[in-house]
Amino acid sequence: MSDCAPLPLDDTPGWQGQPRWVELQAGFGCGEAFLARWQAWRQDPQRPARLQVVAIEPSPIDLASLQQHLARTGDNSLPAQQLCAQWWGLAPGFHRLSFEGGQLELTLCVGPLPDTLRELQLEADSLCLRQPLPASPEPWDEGLLKALARLCRRGTFLTAGHDSPALREGLQRLGFVLTTGDTPGLQARYLPTWEPRRSPPLVAPWPQDTVRDAVVIGGGLSGLGTAHALARRGWQVTVLDACAEPAGGASGLPAGLFSPHVSPDDNRISRLTRTGLRITRQTAVRLLAERQDWAPSGVLEHRVHGKAGPRADTDGEATGSEEASTTLKQAAGLPPDAPATWHRHAGWVRPARLVQALLAAPVPGRIRWQGGCRVARLHHDGATGHWQALDETGQTLAQAALMVVAAGPGSRALAEPQVPLQALRGQLTSAPQADSDRLPPLPVNGQGSLIPHLPGDGGLSWHTGSTFDRGHPPQSAGEATPCKPEDHATNLSKLATLLPATAASLGEPAERLQAWAGIRCTSPDRLPLVGPVDPGRRPGLWLCTALGTRGLTWGLLCGELLASELVGDPLPVPLSQARALLASRPAPGRPAPPTDE
Ligand SMILES: Cc1cc2nc3c(=O)[nH]c(=O)nc-3n(C[C@H](O)[C@H](O)[C@H](O)COP(=O)(O)OP(=O)(O)OC[C@H]3O[C@@H](n4cnc5c(N)ncnc54)[C@H](O)[C@@H]3O)c2cc1C
Numbered sequence: 001m002s003d004c005a006p007l008p009l010d011d012t013p014g015w016q017g018q019p020r021w022v023e024l025q026a027g028f029g030c031g032e033a034f035l036a037r038w039q040a041w042r043q044d045p046q047r048p049a050r051l052q053v054v055a056i057e058p059s060p061i062d063l064a065s066l067q068q069h070l071a072r073t074g075d076n077s078l079p080a081q082q083l084c085a086q087w088w089g090l091a092p093g094f095h096r097l098s099f100e101g102g103q104l105e106l107t108l109c110v111g112p113l114p115d116t117l118r119e120l121q122l123e124a125d126s127l128c129l130r131q132p133l134p135a136s137p138e139p140w141d142e143g144l145l146k147a148l149a150r151l152c153r154r155g156t157f158l159t160a161g162h163d164s165p166a167l168r169e170g171l172q173r174l175g176f177v178l179t180t181g182d183t184p185g186l187q188a189r190y191l192p193t194w195e196p197r198r199s200p201p202l203v204a205p206w207p208q209d210t211v212r213d214a215v216v217i218g219g220g221l222s223g224l225g226t227a228h229a230l231a232r233r234g235w236q237v238t239v240l241d242a243c244a245e246p247a248g249g250a251s252g253l254p255a256g257l258f259s260p261h262v263s264p265d266d267n268r269i270s271r272l273t274r275t276g277l278r279i280t281r282q283t284a285v286r287l288l289a290e291r292q293d294w295a296p297s298g299v300l301e302h303r304v305h306g307k308a309g310p311r312a313d314t315d316g317e318a319t320g321s322e323e324a325s326t327t328l329k330q331a332a333g334l335p336p337d338a339p340a341t342w343h344r345h346a347g348w349v350r351p352a353r354l355v356q357a358l359l360a361a362p363v364p365g366r367i368r369w370q371g372g373c374r375v376a377r378l379h380h381d382g383a384t385g386h387w388q389a390l391d392e393t394g395q396t397l398a399q400a401a402l403m404v405v406a407a408g409p410g411s412r413a414l415a416e417p418q419v420p421l422q423a424l425r426g427q428l429t430s431a432p433q434a435d436s437d438r439l440p441p442l443p444v445n446g447q448g449s450l451i452p453h454l455p456g457d458g459g460l461s462w463h464t465g466s467t468f469d470r471g472h473p474p475q476s477a478g479e480a481t482p483c484k485p486e487d488h489a490t491n492l493s494k495l496a497t498l499l500p501a502t503a504a505s506l507g508e509p510a511e512r513l514q515a516w517a518g519i520r521c522t523s524p525d526r527l528p529l530v531g532p533v534d535p536g537r538r539p540g541l542w543l544c545t546a547l548g549t550r551g552l553t554w555g556l557l558c559g560e561l562l563a564s565e566l567v568g569d570p571l572p573v574p575l576s577q578a579r580a581l582l583a584s585r586p587a588p589g590r591p592a593p594p595t596d597e
Contacts, residue, residue: 014157015125016046019234022122022570024151026113027130028057030069031083034106038079041104050233054107054124054570056116060090062317089278089345091318093271096560096572098282102232107570117147119574121201124151127190129160140167149174149190150198156190202578203531205568206402215240215389215398217375217414218406220251221351221551222528222544224358224367225559226404231366233567238398239359239367240389242374242410242478246359247352249408250518250551254430255454255463257443258552259299259346262321264308268577269526274319275573276554277345283556284349287357292455294354299346300324300332302446302498303339310341320345332440333501340446348443348451351552373397374477375407378414380538387540404542404562405533408521410477411545415533418587419523421546425472427483427517428465429491431508432458438505448494450502465491472519483515522548529583530558531565542566543583 015021025033034053041047061069066087070080079099086097090110097106109116127148129140140162152158158176160167163186168178175192190196206212212235216223219241227237241248258280261273284294301324303309309323316322324340334340359367375389375397387403388396405415409423433439439452439462452462467487475481488510496503523529523546533541544562547555561578564571571578579585 014155015048015051016044018048018125020050020052020569021048021125023051023053023126023128024120024122024124024148025053025055025128025130026148028055028060028108029130030061030066032073033128033130035075035077035079035083038099038104039077042079042100049103051104052107052570053105054109054120054122056109056111056113058110058112060087060108060110063087086282089274089318089320091274091315091320092266094275094571094573095278096275097278098286101286107572109574114144114147116574117144117151119576120151120570121199121575121578122151122570123153123198123568124156125153126157126159127152129158129162140170142170142173145170145174149176149196152190152196154190154192154196158186158188158190160186160188162186201565201568202571202575202582203565204535206566210401212236213400214238214402214404215387215400216404216406217241217389218249218408218410218545219243219246219355219359219369219371220249220406220408221247221355221555222408222547222558223404223406224355225556226406226544226562227367227559228358228361228556229559229563230566231363233563233569235366237367238370238400240370240373240375240398242372242476244371246369246371247355248478250426250520251351251355251555252516253351253518253552254428254516255348255350255451256552257299257346257348257445257449257451259301259343259445260319260321260553261550262301262308262310262319262341262343264311266311266314268580272527272557272573272577273550273553276550276557279556279560279572280349280354280553281345281347283358284347284354287361288349288353293357294347294349296345296347297442299343299348300328300440300442300444301341301343302332302334302444303341304447304497307339307446309339332442332444333499346443348454349552370398372478375410375414378403378405378541380541385540401540402542402566403540404544406544407477408545408547409519411521411529411543415541415543415583417529417533417543417583419525419529419546419583419585420587421529422470422522422524423472423474424520424522424548425469425481425517426466426520427469427487427491427515428463429488430454430461430463430514430516431512433460433462436460439502440499444499447498448491450495450499464495467491475519481517481519483517485515487515487517488513520548520551521546524588527581528554528558529585530562530578530581531583533583535584545583 095108176188177191179187216239261270263270324342326336376392379388386399388399412421443451450464529546
């Protein structure tokens with residue numbers, strides 16, 4: 001656990017009038033530096049439009065300790081309460097906590113300082129060093145200070161809670177100029193007499209002095225997730241879709257689960273789902289009606305077919321995923337020895353409601369919906385530098401220097417990435433709920449899923465599914481995916497494996513069953529494609545797609561990642577994960593082709 005000694009902060013970090021301010025905090029402790037910055041930001045009429053704090057903390061304190069600390073220091077401010085409300089699920093990895101309607105973001109990076117510094121890509125305007133513990137394995141040695149300086153710009157303000165001759169000498173050697181402050185600790189500015197060497201960014205950010213207009217093709221979760229993230233950063237976005245209304249594709253799913261993936265080695269997919277789940281959940285809290293549009297119900301995963309559960313040494317409190325209790329299993333009609341995981345931060349959501357809410361927020365009018373527009377092809381106009389979205393007759397539907405393709409299964413034809421995208425049809429089965437007692441009290445997944453007690457205009461309903469059908473013939477964008485009566489049998493047979501007792505007791509007559517079908521877009525490595533398609537040859541053409549079977553869990557994260565890469569914000573995921581998601585990555589097994597860059 002970190003110490004919670006107060007950290008002297010410079011009150012005037014020089015942020016007045018800036019569009020964005022990035023502060024890197026090495027050590028989070030009890031959040032006193034973060035809360036102080038937040039209060040200062042709230043009170044300053046000339047505050048930067050957006051404040052982004054990135055904090056590295058090897059082992060975050062638990063919620064009870066945070067609350068005790070705040071009670072002890074008499075801090076019952078709104079920011080302190082809001083920080084506590086989001087203080088959950090802080091397992092190793094990156095967590096983006098969003099406040100003040102998204103204008104203040106805290107990216108909490110849980111992991112050892114040296115490793116985490118290597119995973120960061122940012123240019124800090126201010127840098128805050130907590131006092132290392134006396135027996136800290138990570139004192140401010142030269143290697144660490146160098147890694148921190150690599151994330152500074154000329155003029156970065158530094159505040160340290162610790163002052164020692166060794167620290168002073170180390171900082172001066174690296175180009176920091178010490179300033180005299182009237183607070184204890186140490187203040188400095190990064191003013192090297194040489195040109196600092198920086199690693200090239202993963203993706204070259206968009207030039208700051210250009211018009212911030214974008215066209216997004218696709219009005220589903222990936223398209224609106226991207227449009228929303230860009231609009232929050234001041235962009236004007238036109239969203240084109242072949243369907244008349246938003247969420248006409250896979251995101252029109254009546255309801256689905258957002259839930260983490262658990263793997264024995266806590267692999268990339270597991271970490272991405274945890275980061276994504278938080279963004280979906282906090283967006284739902286902000287924009288949707290709980291229990292109508294979504295619910296933080298938790299999800300019970302029945303690990304059929306011998307799937308591994310969380311490792312015994314995993315901190316279930318931090319990951320939010322732990323072995324399910326016998327009580328929970330019994331409530332779901334499972335025997336006490338059934339292998340099952342309880343995902344306490346998971347839940348269900350109606351994605352179409354989320355898409356509609358994203359369209360309306362954050363600043364009404366900043367996202368323009370242009371439905372009923374099927375894009376036949378894209379053209380790059382060399383004279384204007386604009387990408388044009390053309391219809392079948394060659395008419396321009398919309399154009400901008402930045403074109404983001406988020407068209408699900410339609411993305412391949414438009415953007416032609418190297419990674420082959422595949423269409424995966426899926427169908428759900430649902431029915432009005434006649435007898436709630438025959439159903440488990442909460443959603444269950446594992447072999448397909450069951451979402452019971454879904455509220456709707458006609459009363460409660462249950463939903464189960466879904467099918468996976470790779471052989472579906474290609475369909476035109478905007479066309480409804482046809483349902484197959486025989487898919488009900490597939491879904492009910494999956495339910496019989498997932499929840500045998502429930503499936504046996506349902507015995508629903510076929511005429512009461514309803515169906516919904518859609519097409520998922522998948523990639524061979526099951527990871528989304530996010531970023532520029534080919535920055536050398538096709539500048540300004542970006543992709544956000546291949547959300548696969550997890551769009552509700554990581555779709556909004558992908559939009560956030562794309563926008564962060566584009567404007568040079570700190571990334572919401574470690575650099576190595578962002579690299580693995582790059583839309584310009586080669587197809588698996590193929591070497592990267594030469595680029596013009
Ligand atoms: C049956 C089923 C169950 C699922 N269950 C879950 C679940 O429980 N949890 C979960 O996380 N995920 C689930 N998914 C996956 C999830 O629905 C998707 O990952 C997600 O909705 C994809 O969003 P998207 O925006 O990328 O694509 P879409 O929502 O398909 O949006 C793409 C949009 O692009 C438009 N478009 C395409 N081509 C063109 C063109 N040429 N011109 C103009 N517009 C175009 C389409 O009209 C469409 O509106 C499920 C999917 C299915 C099918």
